Amino acid sequence: MSDQPADVRALPVATGEVTTEAPLRQGLLTPTVIAATGLTAILAFAVIDAALRGPWLDEFWTLELSDTSKGLPALVRDGWMRDAHPPVFNAWATLLVSLGITSIPAGRLISNLLATGLMILAAFRLSRRMPAQAGFAAALLLLTLSLPQAMESFSLYRSYFWQMAAIGTLALVARHVAATKADLDWRRDLDVAAIAVLATAGSIGIHYVGALFGGLLAAAIAVCAFARRLRRWAALVLATAALSSFFIASSVAVQMPSWAAEFDHSWIDLPEIAALGVLGSLAVAPLWLNPIPLAGLWSGRGWFGRKPPTDPSQAWFVAMTGIVLALGTAIVFAVHVVQPIVVDRYLFAIPVLVCALLAVPASRIAADRWLFGLLALVAVAGAARPMIENGIRPLWRENARTIAAVVAGCPTTQVYAASGWALGPAAATRMAGREDAVFERAYRSLAASAGFVVRFIGQGGGAQATPGTCPVLLWYEHTPNEAELDLPWAIEAAGFSGLEGARLSVTRTATGFVLRAERP
Numbered sequence: 001m002s003d004q005p006a007d008v009r010a011l012p013v014a015t016g017e018v019t020t021e022a023p024l025r026q027g028l029l030t031p032t033v034i035a036a037t038g039l040t041a042i043l044a045f046a047v048i049d050a051a052l053r054g055p056w057l058d059e060f061w062t063l064e065l066s067d068t069s070k071g072l073p074a075l076v077r078d079g080w081m082r083d084a085h086p087p088v089f090n091a092w093a094t095l096l097v098s099l100g101i102t103s104i105p106a107g108r109l110i111s112n113l114l115a116t117g118l119m120i121l122a123a124f125r126l127s128r129r130m131p132a133q134a135g136f137a138a139a140l141l142l143l144t145l146s147l148p149q150a151m152e153s154f155s156l157y158r159s160y161f162w163q164m165a166a167i168g169t170l171a172l173v174a175r176h177v178a179a180t181k182a183d184l185d186w187r188r189d190l191d192v193a194a195i196a197v198l199a200t201a202g203s204i205g206i207h208y209v210g211a212l213f214g215g216l217l218a219a220a221i222a223v224c225a226f227a228r229r230l231r232r233w234a235a236l237v238l239a240t241a242a243l244s245s246f247f248i249a250s251s252v253a254v255q256m257p258s259w260a261a262e263f264d265h266s267w268i269d270l271p272e273i274a275a276l277g278v279l280g281s282l283a284v285a286p287l288w289l290n291p292i293p294l295a296g297l298w299s300g301r302g303w304f305g306r307k308p309p310t311d312p313s314q315a316w317f318v319a320m321t322g323i324v325l326a327l328g329t330a331i332v333f334a335v336h337v338v339q340p341i342v343v344d345r346y347l348f349a350i351p352v353l354v355c356a357l358l359a360v361p362a363s364r365i366a367a368d369r370w371l372f373g374l375l376a377l378v379a380v381a382g383a384a385r386p387m388i389e390n391g392i393r394p395l396w397r398e399n400a401r402t403i404a405a406v407v408a409g410c411p412t413t414q415v416y417a418a419s420g421w422a423l424g425p426a427a428a429t430r431m432a433g434r435e436d437a438v439f440e441r442a443y444r445s446l447a448a449s450a451g452f453v454v455r456f457i458g459q460g461g462g463a464q465a466t467p468g469t470c471p472v473l474l475w476y477e478h479t480p481n482e483a484e485l486d487l488p489w490a491i492e493a494a495g496f497s498g499l500e501g502a503r504l505s506v507t508r509t510a511t512g513f514v515l516r517a518e519r520p
Helices: 008-015 031-052 057-064 072-078 088-098 104-129 131-145 148-154 160-179 190-205 210-227 231-262 272-289 292-297 312-338 349-364 369-390 396-409 430-434 436-450 487-493
Strands: 414-418 455-457 472-477 503-508 512-518
Touching (some): 031 148, 031 369, 057 088, 057 104, 131 160, 148 369, 190 210, 292 349, 396 436, 430 436, 487 503
């Protein structure tokens, strides 16, 4: 049985093919070309930001958890198994290190371009199988990749963008299963099956909180497949989800002893009302960022010249995605009431699934090249806006540059650095000491790239220095807000002595501050 739609008149529009009667100008404005142009612009902004943006703490954790200098078995035992995440992304970063990729910008680009490429390839292959779904796939790519969360995650050497790409690809699979009239044919559909396996495994196995939405969507796909008598589809998704869930459960079982021993403090303390606000903003953001898809809900749709036929598969897909969103969000909030877990970057599946819902009405306007072009234009503008408003953010590199300028002007300047945990309420916890190695790696790496030497003061440590001809600098990153307002306390908390009576000043940045002590 073929997956080809009965209404073959829609094929030239859905596939982006140009009929011999269509003028060249119309051919260059098909949904496929419009989407490709928009995606190229969005990726250009993302690549520039990822290549130039400064690093932050979590990215140095990636470097720490991919450092094989003590051997791979030691890294797995003392690193991956003591982490708070499944080992998938750490294993990937370790593979990159083995290939000579050791810088944060290079890791960002290779990791996230790969995820983007796989998502686009999946959209292309699924659209080739069912050309009538090409408009949906194009809209989903534009809406998802232009999200502020996607642009932010693309510029980080962490697993967050992988989560978004995986759940977005699984939404493409869900739309395919809801629409197809034929079950899997292993001789013909190996590429589609591989897409489903990779998307299901990735959406469940990359992050513990994100696994909830991936697991729910996989279950919804399996139920839909059973109901539509697509037994091989149901078996494939269920088997992959079961294996991925077993992997997640095994990871938790192995890592839990270290969590009990070392994780004696949680920095997530969001009140319930604020957590609801985060969940609500994640769900609403795609709508107000790009409302153009809502035009597809207008029953008249006068720009088409005729009302398109009803597609019952849309109801299947909307029901699946809506239930997953509602149930997943409710479960997250219920868990948060008992144990706070709501952090926006852990829940990026929510805006992606909302984009999948918006892609349904957006697919109805794909035949109108001007309206679909407006959708793509708004998506590109949304992707560009953060960079236009904020520029390329230097993050931890900003304080390093400030120190480098001081050292260049006065070469005997003494530079010290301390963990930002020292200034918080959890300074004496085991969690604080756990990050000493990461902070030290970060400070030394940034100092080396900026051309100066830094001495790190760990938790419970100390140092002594007195300003001479040149000042003494104390560098803090990842600090609580307004920690720089009490400089004597910042000195004492670091275990620093010798600055009594010194003239103190401070340079504050978005991520931390540099305390300067000079002769009075």
